[in-house]
Amino acid sequence: MTIDKPGTKNAKSRNTKSRNLTRRSFLETALAGGAAYVSLAHDMSAFAQAGGSIVIGHHCELTGGFSSWGYWHNKCALAAVKAINDQGGIAGRRVELVTEDTESNPATGTRKLRSLVQRNNAAFIVGSVHSGVMLASIPVATELKTVYFSSGEATEATGEKGTRYSFRTGTDTYGLAAAGAPWAFQNLGKTWTIISPDYAWGHSHYKEHKAIIEKLGGKVHDPIFVPLDAKDLVPYLTKIPQDTEVLFSVFFGALSVAFYTQAKSMGLEKTMKMYSVAGTIEAIAPADLKGAAEGVYIVENFPRMLKYKDDAFHRDYLKAIATDDVHGREAGSDKVNAKSHSWQSWENLFALKAAIEKSGWKTKKDDQGVIEALEGLEMANSLGHAQGSKLLRKEDHSGIIDCYISRVENDELHVKKTVSRTEMAQMMPVRFDLSKQPL
Amino acid sequence: MSAAVNRAALLVLAAALLAVPQFLPLLNAGFWTNVVTEILIWSLLATSVNLLFGYVGLLSFGQALYFGFGMYGAALAVTHWNAGFWGGTLAGIVAATLMAVVAGVLAVRLTWHYFAIITVVFSLIFYFAAMSAKPITGGDDGLSFSAPPVFDAFGLKLTLADTVTQYYVVLGLTALCYGLLWLILRSPLGLRFEAVRENDRRARLIGINVYLCRLTAFILAGAVAGLAGALFAFFGRYASASYMFYHVSGEATVWAIVGGVGTLLGPLFGTALLIVFRELVSTVWENYLFAVGALTVLVVMFAPRGLAGLWSDGLAKLSGRSASQPDPQAGAAEAPR
Numbered sequence: 206m207t208i209d210k211p212g213t214k215n216a217k218s219r220n221t222k223s224r225n226l227t228r229r230s231f232l233e234t235a236l237a238g239g240a241a242y243v244s245l246a247h248d249m250s251a252f253a254q255a256g257g258s259i260v261i262g263h264h265c266e267l268t269g270g271f272s273s274w275g276y277w278h279n280k281c282a283l284a285a286v287k288a289i290n291d292q293g294g295i296a297g298r299r300v301e302l303v304t305e306d307t308e309s310n311p312a313t314g315t316r317k318l319r320s321l322v323q324r325n326n327a328a329f330i331v332g333s334v335h336s337g338v339m340l341a342s343i344p345v346a347t348e349l350k351t352v353y354f355s356s357g358e359a360t361e362a363t364g365e366k367g368t369r370y371s372f373r374t375g376t377d378t379y380g381l382a383a384a385g386a387p388w389a390f391q392n393l394g395k396t397w398t399i400i401s402p403d404y405a406w407g408h409s410h411y412k413e414h415k416a417i418i419e420k421l422g423g424k425v426h427d428p429i430f431v432p433l434d435a436k437d438l439v440p441y442l443t444k445i446p447q448d449t450e451v452l453f454s455v456f457f458g459a460l461s462v463a464f465y466t467q468a469k470s471m472g473l474e475k476t477m478k479m480y481s482v483a484g485t486i487e488a489i490a491p492a493d494l495k496g497a498a499e500g501v502y503i504v505e506n507f508p509r510m511l512k513y514k515d516d517a518f519h520r521d522y523l524k525a526i527a528t529d530d531v532h533g534r535e536a537g538s539d540k541v542n543a544k545s546h547s548w549q550s551w552e553n554l555f556a557l558k559a560a561i562e563k564s565g566w567k568t569k570k571d572d573q574g575v576i577e578a579l580e581g582l583e584m585a586n587s588l589g590h591a592q593g594s595k596l597l598r599k600e601d602h603s604g605i606i607d608c609y610i611s612r613v614e615n616d617e618l619h620v621k622k623t624v625s626r627t628e629m630a631q632m633m634p635v636r637f638d639l640s641k642q643p644l
Numbered sequence: 645m646s647a648a649v650n651r652a653a654l655l656v657l658a659a660a661l662l663a664v665p666q667f668l669p670l671l672n673a674g675f676w677t678n679v680v681t682e683i684l685i686w687s688l689l690a691t692s693v694n695l696l697f698g699y700v701g702l703l704s705f706g707q708a709l710y711f712g713f714g715m716y717g718a719a720l721a722v723t724h725w726n727a728g729f730w731g732g733t734l735a736g737i738v739a740a741t742l743m744a745v746v747a748g749v750l751a752v753r754l755t756w757h758y759f760a761i762i763t764v765v766f767s768l769i770f771y772f773a774a775m776s777a778k779p780i781t782g783g784d785d786g787l788s789f790s791a792p793p794v795f796d797a798f799g800l801k802l803t804l805a806d807t808v809t810q811y812y813v814v815l816g817l818t819a820l821c822y823g824l825l826w827l828i829l830r831s832p833l834g835l836r837f838e839a840v841r842e843n844d845r846r847a848r849l850i851g852i853n854v855y856l857c858r859l860t861a862f863i864l865a866g867a868v869a870g871l872a873g874a875l876f877a878f879f880g881r882y883a884s885a886s887y888m889f890y891h892v893s894g895e896a897t898v899w900a901i902v903g904g905v906g907t908l909l910g911p912l913f914g915t916a917l918l919i920v921f922r923e924l925v926s927t928v929w930e931n932y933l934f935a936v937g938a939l940t941v942l943v944v945m946f947a948p949r950g951l952a953g954l955w956s957d958g959l960a961k962l963s964g965r966s967a968s969q970p971d972p973q974a975g976a977a978e979a980p981r
Contacts, residue, residue: 268931306926311786312887315880316682320927323807324675337785341882344788348805348881366788403775404784432775433784 258299259561261286261554262327264318264342264353269309270433271335273458273488276540277526277547278334278356279304284525285554288588295558296566303327307338314338315345322349328569331553333357334546336405343371350644352575354556356549358484359405360413363603369642372579374556374597374604375549376506378406381482382413383632384608384624385504387421393478393502394450395423400441400464401455403430410455410482417632431460438467445473454481461485462494469497478502483545490532490541492616503618505609506545507592509533513609513620514593522551522591531617548592555589556582556597573644580640595626600638605630646959653955657909661815665808674807679923681811683916684818685879688872689892690899690911691825692865697897698906699829700861701841702755705893706763709747709770710740710866712888714873719787719883720780729794729804733817733874740870741863743770748862752855755844767890774885786884804878814875821871826908828864837861902943904950913951 263282266275286302294300303325307314314333321327329352333339336359346353347368355362360377376384397418401407407430415425426449431441438460445452452473456464464485468474479501491498508514511523511530523530526542533542557575560566560582564574581599584590596605605626611618661680668676689711696702717739721727727735747766754762774781781787794813795802804810828834839847840857848854877883886892903914918936925932947954 310886311788312880312882312884315882319678320675320923323678340785341788341880344790344881348790403778408778 258301259295259329260301260303260325260327261557262318262321262325262330263302263304263550264307264314264321264330264332264338265304265550266309266333266335266338267304267306269307269335270458271309273540274334274543274546275306275309277488277543278550281526281547281551282331282554285551285589288525289554289558296562300554307333307335309335309338311335311337311341315341318342318345318353319349322346322351327351328572329557329575330354331356331550331557334543334549336362336409340366340405343368346370350569350572352557352572352579354549354553356546356553357406358482359409361405361409363601363639364637367602367637367639369576369639369644371639372553372556372597372602373549374552374584374595374606375546376606376608377603378409378413379633379636380603380605380629381504381608382410382417384629385480385482385610386414386417387632388610388622388624389451389453389478389480389502390418390421390423393480396426396448396450397423397453398426398429398445398449398451399453399455400429400431400445402433402457402460404433406457406484407455410453414453431456433460435460436463438463439471442468442471442473445477447476449477451480452477454479454485456485457487461489465494465497465501474500486613486618487543487545488541490534490616491613491618492532493541496616498613499616501613502621503611503613505611505618505620506606507548508609508611508620509542509544509618510620513611513623516586518586518588518591521588522548526551552584552590552592555587556584558589559584576644593626596630598630598635599640600635602639603633646956646963649959649962658819665811677807677811679919681807681814681879682876683912683919684814685872685875686896686899686919687912687915688818688821688875689869689896690903690915691822692869692872693893693896694900694903694905694907694911695825695865695868696861697900698910699834699837699841700858701844702752702858702862703760703897704763704862704865705760705890705897706747706751706765706767707865707869707896708888708890708892709763709767710744710869711873711876711892711896712770712774712883712885713740713743714870714875715877715883715887716774716781716787716873717870718874718877719789722792723787723789726792728792729813729878732792732878733871736874736877737867737870740873741867744863744866744870748859748866752858752862763893764890767888767893771885771888771890774888781885782883783885786882786886788882791878791881810879814879817871817875821868822908822912825868829908833857833860898940902940902950904952907950907952910950910952917951 265279266272267279282302286300289295289300303321305317305321307317321330330346332342332353332355334356336357339355339357339362340359343353343362343366347370352370354372356375358377360379362371363373363377399411401410411428418425426446429441429444431438454464481501481503483503483505486503511519527536528542533544560575560578563578566575579597582597584595586594593607598605607626608624608629609620610622611620664680665677668674689707692707693704696704714736717736718732721735722732751759751762775783791804793801793803794809802809836852836857839852840854844854899914899918900911902918904910921939922932922936925935
């Protein structure tokens with residue numbers, strides 16, 4: 206920066222100019238400047254869409270009830286983008302990840318989804334693990350004609366409330382019931398009670414498990430739904446019928462901790478088998494529950510212990526997200542990976558990469574090609590799909606994957622049964638065909 | 645002089661609001677059209693707080709209840725009875741108004757903190773009832789729905805999926821609401837409201853039915869909050885019991901106070917300031933509410949009559965009047981008060 210002294214040639218010249226500045230010349234300059242800005246902004250936008258970086262939005266629970274999961278979804282998505290960019294990006298274009306916090310709140314989530322698409326020009330969204338946020342967001346994503354990957358488990362997202370734009374590589378309640386309920390019915394008991402939070406995820410699990418258990422000839426008691434803000438579960442635990450053989454619990458975060466510790470203090474595990482899905486133990490180490498989760502059976506989507514899927518891809522994935530291979534703890538902290546769900550925030554980006562490159566996508570107007578490429582996409586076991594090989598089923602946009610039924614023993618999750626994706630697909634026939642919806 | 649400046653400022657504001665959907669996309673900022681739409685809707689909820697606190701002297705922390713009834717009135721009418729946009733909006737207003745009648749009959753018998761507490765209690769009762777009535781309200785998940793067209797005849801179909809249409813529909817209804825309130829507050833009824841606010845004993849002595857005045861203001865405020873709720877349900881294509889919770893009422897109270905209670909457009913300015921602030925800060929800091937809180941404290945400390953008060957003080961200085969002297973010809977931004 207230079208400063209002109211008063212009386213110098215430059216200063217005089219500037220004074221002359223300022224004296225000559227008329228209202229008309231000011232307006233002309235301002236309008237020209239404005240026009241140049243608008244033109245530049247349009248040009249930059251066009252560059253970003255046609256040949257610049259590809260903006261992908263991450264609709265993530267950084268705060269609120271699901272923040273302990275959201276931390277890992279964010280970490281996995283950032284690591285995936287780094288891995289993709291290190292490999293040369295998508296179709297030679299750099300990937301830019303823009304993250305918005307849904308605050309684990311459906312209303313905030315829809316506002317943030319609009320912000321991702323309309324403010325940040327995100328072309329695709331890897332989305333929420335919160336079922337309420339996910340279900341509120343799908344109509345908005347559809348209205349905005351934007352591909353939306355969710356990782357919540359309420360089956361409606363790829364069912365009655367699913368659209369051509371909604372996808373999920375992981376399991377839903379339909380898939381988890383198909384993977385785990387027949388084995389649990391044969392090995393744990395025939396009379397079931399479900400206890401879960403009073404929102405979409407729990408309701409959906411009840412509906413799907415009830416259908417399978419009753420079809421197999423078992424009995425399912427009335428569900429016990431617990432308000433999300435409950436602290437004391439004892440009034441709900443005392444409602445569990447005496448003849449229950451299998452107590453199926455579906456909780457997350459602080460409610461999970463409250464459930465396991467209070468159920469243990471009441472000695473429920475002595476009279477019934479405790480069965481659950483991975484969501485209930487996500488981001489929680491059994492060791493931190495001081496034995497309260499000992500003996501619980503859990504359906505995992507991705508085994509917490511490396512030794513039950515011991516391959517180079519799994520090892521490299523754990524290295525990329527800095528997680529240990531026994532307890533799923535983060536290197537240098539006490540945080541425990543929400544491993545059965547957060548892999549989707551990693552893999553969805555690789556699924557998008559495959560679909561974009563297969564379809565030759567350049568801008569938003571080519572979205573149809575990406576959607577058609579995603580429908581029926583086969584993903585081989587690889588670093589990009591470290592959870593294992595899987596199919597994104599064409600009709601209902603659901604992930605068909607291997608699942609693992611594990612038991613908590615000595616504070617570790619040991620796999621007792623692997624349910625292959627073929628077995629899972631046989632148990633969950635297609636109920637909705639989203640691929641026939643117009644775009 | 646200040647009346648003329650206020651009128652000119654009002655015209656500039658109206659022109660700016662009309663130009664929003666045309667101007668912002670030129671700056672590659674089309675998303676902000678939605679933010680302004682949201683500001684207009686939320687300003688109605690702040691206005692309902694202002695109507696009670698600023699004009700009748702009743703501080704309500706329960707306006708979210710009527711907002712929620714407006715949301716569900718609209719959402720249920722559209723999903724269950726195919727009511728359409730206008731039918732849904734009307735259903736939302738009617739539902740909120742009926743709820744305000746029921747709550748108001750009891751609540752306006754009380755004043756000051758007793759009134760504030762009973763409004764919170766009503767809000768909590770219906771919040772928990774809505775959370776429990778999951779088959780009807782969707783509970784924690786809420787109800788998502790597709791917005792019906794605003795107009796569909798003579799080969800012309802206008803839908804809320806179009807950001808510009810949505811903006812002008814919300815702007816039109818918001819302007820209509822502010823216009824009606826302006827008329828009411830200038831009418832003898834408005835003067836009665838102010839008399840009750842200033843001294844309810846004297847008001848009673850000169851023959852004003854204080855209870856009826858407060859009840860009328862309460863129902864009117866409920867209807868305005870209901871319109872806000874119905875519009876927000878259409879804006880988000882979603883209704884949720886979480887909007888009935890008292891923290892939503894608290895936010896509306898903050899917007900009204902920051903903007904300036906007892907002024908017609910103060911809540912609009914307060915809502916605009918805090919929502920724009922939220923949009924700018926929340927993208928870089930997820931704990932942005934700390935900053936919103938700090939900003940609110942600063943405004944309350946250094947501009948206790950809110951943004952509208954700052955505006956009128958500035959005008960008073962320009963015209964050589966003392967800030968405390970009322971301007972007999974004050975315009976819409978400051979008066980009626």
